[in-house]
Structure formats: structure tokens, C-alpha cells
Amino acid sequence: MEPVFAGIAAIIILSALFGYLMHRVRQPLLPAYILAGVLVGPLILAFGRIFGISYLVHLTDLSFLTDLSHIGVAFLLFVVGLEMEIRKINRVSLPSFLVALVPTVVIALVVIPLAMLTGLSATAGAYLSLILSFSSTMVVLKLLSDRGELPTLHGRIITGTLLFQDFIAIIALAMLPGLQQFSALLMLRSLLKGLALVLSIVAISDLVFAPMMRVAARSSELLFLMSLSVCFIAASAAELAGFSIEIGAFIAGLSLASLPYKPEIVGRMLPVRNFFIILFYAALGMGLYQVPDWNLVWSFLAVVLILKPLAMMLTLDRLGFSRSTSFLTGVNLAQTSEFSLILVPIAIQANILPATYMVAITLVTLLTFVSSSYVIRYANRIYLLLRDRLFFLHRANLDKFDEFHTKKPFSAVLCGYNRTGYGILKSFKEKKKEILVVDYNPETIHRLRHESVPCIYGDLSDPEIVDRIFKFKPKVIISTVPDLDVNQLLIEQAEKSEHKVMLFVTASWIEDALRLYERGAHYVMLPNLVAGDYLAGIVHKHGKSHKHVHHLRKEHIKELKRRHRHAAE
Incomplete structure (x- = not known):
């Protein structure tokens, strides 16, 4: 048995076992995957010793799982890009931009002076601020999608905020390797390089991949393969340009988002993405074997779980959004990002941050991912418990979006x-x-x-x-x-x-x-029971008459097209 196979097999088996147990007690699955990562090393070692399998006893380096997990994040961002409909967040683009920007500035004003007091440079404090400011596209969008909350007002604001944060991450990732020689020229060069990457991928997608996709759409397997190719080509181009593969995959998804066969691409991509995402969470758990600096951990948690959501809530409150919208947006974004785990190693290699920060940030990311899986699930109930104590949020009832003020009764x-x-x-x-x-x-x-x-x-x-x-x-x-x-x-x-x-x-x-x-x-x-009764009635009444069924079919298609046009307007 190859070491790579043994490591992946152990992760999948443990994730399935712990996931089953969590599902039985109606708990989120995310902690199960992280627990599998925490236990995979010791369990492989114990299994090797019990059964006398020597190479398992010496299988201590599971770093290849971390490399595979980055592919999972790339697939996730590719799917996020595919599902991103920018026109739907146009109405909340300003609030989303400010929710991404204002907390970043607030955190920087707090973190940079504290970092300098501990002996770090202002540059280190600035990048530490970015690392703590980003929220997780992977965790938040998946959990909100599972709960059907993406179309809500706070869901739209959150989606837009994460999109703006991703673009900030692009700039940060481009500038970080050469930050010690930072200059306005370097910043301009990085921005132009990022813009050139985006425009190149979008142009190639429209001129080359879109026509090829139209042909490939006749075969679902070929369509899936072509989509994977676009993802890998964009990710490779991003890496060659000095960006991360995750950024390239995200841009690739955005470039294909307008295709009419997008739902089939997303459906085919989800199982692949989920497999690699499990490895990502497990890799997070594997990073906990070292003892962290608990002072750093508690400080970072205070910023992520208290300062950041408060800044977001107050920003939306001042923009005129309701107490519930402000609260739900803030608490749903109270975690660090997968981009944080990309930024920290680069900052350490550039001698901007000490190596001890990697373990602390990994633990904070893990803890906030787990807390978010519960907070997002029970956010509405938490709001009901706390709403009378949210005195600092002034707009208790109406959103700025709501313009209906009539007192006329409705029957x-x-x-x-x-x-x-x-x-x-x-x-x-x-x-x-x-x-x-x-x-x-x-x-x-x-x-x-x-x-x-x-x-x-x-x-x-x-x-x-x-x-x-x-x-x-x-x-x-x-x-x-x-x-x-x-x-x-x-x-x-x-x-x-x-x-x-x-x-x-x-x-x-x-x-x-x-x-x-x-x-x-x-x-x-109960929609399923009503639908069954309705269909049974049609079968009993018209099932023997092809003419009547054909008429019903025509009317049904006409109604479906009318609803589809109505939804697309």
C-alpha cells in the first residue's frame, strides 16, 4: 500500500465515521472532518504498530495532504465563481464594499500599534490585519447555500463582501513577496499585473473556451472535462503570474458564469470539490500537533469574533440597514479565511512574520470555522436572544431597502x-x-x-x-x-x-x-403530498386520453416558460 493512498484512505474513512456520528446527533459535519485530521497521524501510527506494518509506523510526513487540500480550495472558488451573479449584488455593492473595507481599517488601527508594541514592524502589523480581516468564502457560502439564505438581503451583502475581500486578497498575494522593497511603483505594477490576468482569462474564455463549450455541451463528460481544463489553465496562468492557484480558479469560474449550461457544470464539479474540501479540513486538523502561543490565539480570537463583527454591524447600521440584517451579516462573517492560511506562510518566508504565528493562525482558523458552523446554523435564534441587548444598533425595524410605509389594512x-x-x-x-x-x-x-x-x-x-x-x-x-x-x-x-x-x-x-x-x-x-394527490388526479381523470394529456402538456410548458421569463426579468 502506497503512503499517499494510506493517508487519503485514513482521512476518508475517519471523516465518514465521525461524519456519520455527527449526523446522527444532528450536528454540522465540518468538526468531524477536522477531528479526522487531528487523529489521522496517531491512528495510522497505532495501526502500523498493532499489525506490524513497518512503513505505516514511519509514515509521519502527511504534508502531501496539505498540497491536495489547496486543490480543494481552488475547486471551491471555481464553483463559487461559477455561481456568482454579479448583477444580483449590484443593489448592495456599496454596502458590501464598505463592510469589506471599514472593518479592515478598524482592525488595522488596533492591530498595527499592538504589533509594534510587541516588536513587530508596521508592515507585519498591516499584513496581520489583512489576515484577520478576511472571512471564509468556502465556509460561509456553503453554509448559507445549505440553509437557502443566499438570496436574502444579508446573504447578498455577505456574498458581495466576500467578493470584495477576495479581490483585496488578490492584491495582497501579489504584493507580499516583494513587500520589503515596497514602493508605489511596485504596487502599481502588481495592480496592473492582476488586471491583466483577469482580462486575459476573461478574453480567452469568451473567444476560445465559450465556442468550444458549446460543442462540448453535447456530451456531459466532455463538458465536465473542458470545465476542468479551464480551471487548471487559469490556475496555472495565475501561478505563473505570481498569484495563487486559488485566485486563478476563482477568475475562471467568473469567466464561465454566464454560460447557459452552468448548472450542469456546477453539478458535475461539486463531488470533486467536496472530496478535496474534506482533505482541506483534515489538513487543518493535522496542523495542531504543535503547541501554540495561547496569548496570540486569544488575541486573534478577540479580533475575529468580537471586533470584526461589531465593525460590520455598525457599518451597516450607519448605512440604514435594520438591526437583524446588520447582526446576521456580522456574525456570519466572524471567522478567518482560507486565504489567511495562504498569506501566513508567504509572510513567514519573506521574514515579515515569525514562524510561531503559523500555528496560532491555523488554530484560530480551525476554531472559527467550527464556531461558524454552529453560529450560522443558529444565527436567527441567537438574534432573538440578543436583539433587546443590541442597543448600539439604532434601526430596529426597517431596512434602508424597505420603502413600503402604508398603514392600509390587507385582508x-x-x-x-x-x-x-x-x-x-x-x-x-x-x-x-x-x-x-x-x-x-x-x-x-x-x-x-x-x-x-x-x-x-x-x-x-x-x-x-x-x-x-x-x-x-x-x-x-x-x-x-x-x-x-x-x-x-x-x-x-x-x-x-x-x-x-x-x-x-x-x-x-x-x-x-x-x-x-x-x-x-x-x-x-405538505408540498410533496399535495403534488402526489394532484398528479394522481390528473392520471385518473386524463390518463386514458392522449389528446387531453397533450393539451395539459402544452399548457404546462406555456406556464413554465412564463414563470421562467418572470424570474429572469
């Missing part, structure tokens, strides 16, 4: 527009009945306002938004959001309301539906 309120809500709103329009729509997707709100549909932006997990809904004195509230906590909050508020409200809510699981009925919901819809 019906629709919570959640996309998918199920589209048909409900259409039905109300056809019957000329007015209904107020509540949604947390800024693009949806913008489109509905353009169509003169009464609507407000709001996250239903925020009690302040729910309070606002009931001030419209609705007789019927329809929730298409299959979130148990959200629907329980609506039921609780309905019980407190002075007027009677009929509640129609949605659940994903039978257990949740029964619980909502017990709490007082008037009707609970």
Missing part, C-alpha cells in the same frame, strides 16, 4: 413569493383581490414593486417583521416557508392578536405538520 398576507407563492398571487390577481406579499429576496421585492404589487422586504424569523405583518390586520395569512420555527412564530403572534386570523402554513415533514396543527395552525400544506 390577506402571503409570506414567501417564489415557487408556491407565485401561483397564490396569480390566483388573487385573477379574482381581483388585494394581497400583501412578504419576501426576503431583494430581487423579488424589486420585481413586485415594478409590477405595483404591495410588498415588504422581511425575514419571517425576525419577530419585528412578524409584528409588522399583524399591524395590517389580515384575516388570512398564507406562509409558503417550510420552516418550523417561522411558522410557530406566526402561530404565537396570531394567539396574541386582538383579531382572528386564519393561518395556512407549510411544512416539509409530517412530524412538523402534526406539531403545527397541535400549536393551532388552521391548515398545513
Whole structure:
């Protein structure tokens, strides 16, 4: 058995075992992968001694896993670039830019003087500030995507912030090797080189790869292979230009983001990415065998978990965003970045930072990754517990985005527009009945306002938004959001309301539906059961008539195209 195979096999087996145990107790999987990395070395050694496998006893160098993990980060950023729709963050580009910039400046103002007091140079303090300012594109976007929060206002701001941070990282990575001879000319040269790299990759993608992709799209395997080729070509070009392979992969993803077959590319790429990402987390765990300087660790954690999110919250608060949007943005970005682990070794090689900082930054990255896997999962509940104590955030109710201020009552309120809500709103329009729509997707709100549909932006997990809904004195509230906590909050508020409200809510699981009925919901819809009943009705009524089924098919295609056009506008 080859050492490389033995190391990878041990990582995958341990990750699967610990992941299974974490899943059984309904915990995030990320800590399981890190734990596998922590234990892989000792377990391989013990296995070799127990079974007398000599080469496993001497297999102490697993650094190749770290090299493989960098490929995983590159694949992740390639997929992030593919899924990045810059036009969707245009409305929050200024807030995103300021959320990326202001905390970086604040952290620099604190860290640089402290670094100089400990004997480091101002340059070291500046780069340490950058290392602590960046948040993790890999962790945050994956967790928010899993929770379906990327389309929300705070999700858009977070995505834009991470994008701006990535561009700052490009500049930092370009300038770092020659920083000791820093000059304005060097900075300009680095910026021009980075701009040339981006323009070159985008131009080659449009002129060469896009036409080739159109041909390759006829074969899913060839399309996947061509996409991998673009990723590796861009990553290699970035490395030759003095950048990291991760930056090249990210730019490659952005250059292919407008292709119509993007969903298939992403679907094919995800299993490959996930495999290498597991190795990345395991490599993080493997970096914990050395004893860190705990004073450094606690200091860095204070900056990342307290100073950075506070600066982000206050920035958004001053820009006019609500308390919940400001809070959720800040806490979701309270971790260090995978780019930090790229910057630190380069800074150490350039004699800018001491070697002891590598272990401390690795541990801080690991701890903040683990904490984020829980904080992002329970961010709404944490906000509910702390919202009355967030006195430093002044805008308690409305986002700057929200411009709907009418006090006119509505007989019906629709919570959640996309998918199920589209048909409900259409039905109300056809019957000329007015209904107020509540949604947390800024693009949806913008489109509905353009169509003169009464609507407000709001996250239903925020009690302040729910309070606002009931001030419209609705007789019927329809929730298409299959979130148990959200629907329980609506039921609780309905019980407190002075007027009677009929509640129609949605659940994903039978257990949740029964619980909502017990709490007082008037009707609970389970989309899968309703869809099954509807399809069975079509089969029984029209299944024997090809003519009727063909007519239904034509009408269905027409409706799907109408919805698709509506969503794309």
C-alpha cells in the first residue's frame, strides 16, 4: 500500500465515521472532518504498530495532504465563481464594499500599534490585519447555500463582501513577496499585473473556451472535462503570474458564469470539490500537533469574533440597514479565511512574520470555522436572544431597502413569493383581490414593486417583521416557508392578536405538520403530498386520453416558460 493512498484512505474513512456520528446527533459535519485530521497521524501510527506494518509506523510526513487540500480550495472558488451573479449584488455593492473595507481599517488601527508594541514592524502589523480581516468564502457560502439564505438581503451583502475581500486578497498575494522593497511603483505594477490576468482569462474564455463549450455541451463528460481544463489553465496562468492557484480558479469560474449550461457544470464539479474540501479540513486538523502561543490565539480570537463583527454591524447600521440584517451579516462573517492560511506562510518566508504565528493562525482558523458552523446554523435564534441587548444598533425595524410605509389594512398576507407563492398571487390577481406579499429576496421585492404589487422586504424569523405583518390586520395569512420555527412564530403572534386570523402554513415533514396543527395552525400544506394527490388526479381523470394529456402538456410548458421569463426579468 502506497503512503499517499494510506493517508487519503485514513482521512476518508475517519471523516465518514465521525461524519456519520455527527449526523446522527444532528450536528454540522465540518468538526468531524477536522477531528479526522487531528487523529489521522496517531491512528495510522497505532495501526502500523498493532499489525506490524513497518512503513505505516514511519509514515509521519502527511504534508502531501496539505498540497491536495489547496486543490480543494481552488475547486471551491471555481464553483463559487461559477455561481456568482454579479448583477444580483449590484443593489448592495456599496454596502458590501464598505463592510469589506471599514472593518479592515478598524482592525488595522488596533492591530498595527499592538504589533509594534510587541516588536513587530508596521508592515507585519498591516499584513496581520489583512489576515484577520478576511472571512471564509468556502465556509460561509456553503453554509448559507445549505440553509437557502443566499438570496436574502444579508446573504447578498455577505456574498458581495466576500467578493470584495477576495479581490483585496488578490492584491495582497501579489504584493507580499516583494513587500520589503515596497514602493508605489511596485504596487502599481502588481495592480496592473492582476488586471491583466483577469482580462486575459476573461478574453480567452469568451473567444476560445465559450465556442468550444458549446460543442462540448453535447456530451456531459466532455463538458465536465473542458470545465476542468479551464480551471487548471487559469490556475496555472495565475501561478505563473505570481498569484495563487486559488485566485486563478476563482477568475475562471467568473469567466464561465454566464454560460447557459452552468448548472450542469456546477453539478458535475461539486463531488470533486467536496472530496478535496474534506482533505482541506483534515489538513487543518493535522496542523495542531504543535503547541501554540495561547496569548496570540486569544488575541486573534478577540479580533475575529468580537471586533470584526461589531465593525460590520455598525457599518451597516450607519448605512440604514435594520438591526437583524446588520447582526446576521456580522456574525456570519466572524471567522478567518482560507486565504489567511495562504498569506501566513508567504509572510513567514519573506521574514515579515515569525514562524510561531503559523500555528496560532491555523488554530484560530480551525476554531472559527467550527464556531461558524454552529453560529450560522443558529444565527436567527441567537438574534432573538440578543436583539433587546443590541442597543448600539439604532434601526430596529426597517431596512434602508424597505420603502413600503402604508398603514392600509390587507385582508390577506402571503409570506414567501417564489415557487408556491407565485401561483397564490396569480390566483388573487385573477379574482381581483388585494394581497400583501412578504419576501426576503431583494430581487423579488424589486420585481413586485415594478409590477405595483404591495410588498415588504422581511425575514419571517425576525419577530419585528412578524409584528409588522399583524399591524395590517389580515384575516388570512398564507406562509409558503417550510420552516418550523417561522411558522410557530406566526402561530404565537396570531394567539396574541386582538383579531382572528386564519393561518395556512407549510411544512416539509409530517412530524412538523402534526406539531403545527397541535400549536393551532388552521391548515398545513405538505408540498410533496399535495403534488402526489394532484398528479394522481390528473392520471385518473386524463390518463386514458392522449389528446387531453397533450393539451395539459402544452399548457404546462406555456406556464413554465412564463414563470421562467418572470424570474429572469
